[in-house]
Amino acid sequence: MAEPYGESPLSARAGTLARHSAPDAVRIAEIPFTAQVDLRVDPKGLAGGRIGTAIGAMLPNLPGSVVRTGDLLVLWLGPDEWLLLGREGTAESMQDTLSTALGDEHGAVVDVSANRTIIEVSGPSAREVLNKGCALDLHPRSFGPDRCAQTLLARAGVILVCRDVQPPSYWLIVRASFARYVTDWLIDAAAEYVG
Template sequence: MADTAPTAQQRSPLAHAAERLAAVTRASAGAIRLAELPFLAQLNVRLDPKGATADDVGLSLGIPLPLEPDTVVRAGDLTALWLGPDEWLVVGRPGTQRDLDSRIRSVAADEPVSVTDVSAQRTTVLVTGPRARDLLSHGCSLDLHPRAFGPGRCAQTNLARTQVVLVARDEPRSGFWVLVRSSFADYLKEWLLDAAVEYV
């Protein structure tokens, strides 16, 4: 039988760039802050939004699945993102994916529900600061003005020709999450660092 025990500590896609990202905050006097939020639990959930199971899943998680397009619901450590009419991304603290998966499946019973752990597929870059919207607008075609893309909004879009899930966080001064595929994280990091030069 093959030994499946990890032989090295898990390493995030942008662990090597933590100091370069932090340097932007110092150089911009806080106008831009870039940081990786590694290893967030991420579960892709698909089910009938009009069925009773959608309500049951919300109750089991303690957070309702948002039904309005491109919106976010947050409660405690959990965030649910609307990705499509029957698709959501549930994001939680690192290491909670098995618990979240179990809670969803336990209430699904025989209903057609798909739960896929995509935690290793993406990493999350936090972009905050007074100039965060300006920075992201350089590479994103969405209208990021707060009236159009304010707190509690999300979108699957392109940022610097990279597919991302962009989330406007709802806490004061909390900025944006940029969920990017791990294989594109380094490219996006370099683009963000280059675009931030204007503010340092």
């Protein structure tokens, strides 16, 4: 289990993010210390079904789909890979639940909470800000709520999650080592909307 650090990757930038956000245009904020567990398993095997029962929803099986169940978000990352997001402090219980359901079958359950942080970009201009550095079509008919994609934003690898479209709200799940770079880029990209 990864031990939580005393501060998040963007704790030193909280004030800067607040100053460069405008709720009526675009808001940029960190959602720190989210529990993140990576799951690898054959979804067609018995363990896939047991895991679905254990978490209260079947694992999403369509590329880029997201399932919400209780306090969990389950993101499809590949044909046999998912990222489960939960409240702070729940990574160990998530691991225990998944490992028990996995049993002796081939698979992996790994706490990756310390590997990434989440940056929320929301507000009426959020989509326009992200479009400056992301090649995905973020229009709601193409990338609506409960959709995710592994992509590049300003040449940094991120997992992009659409949380809502009215008003637009996105999560950028980014490696801790790239978090400051991505927030600096977002602040610059949002400048014209924040004024």
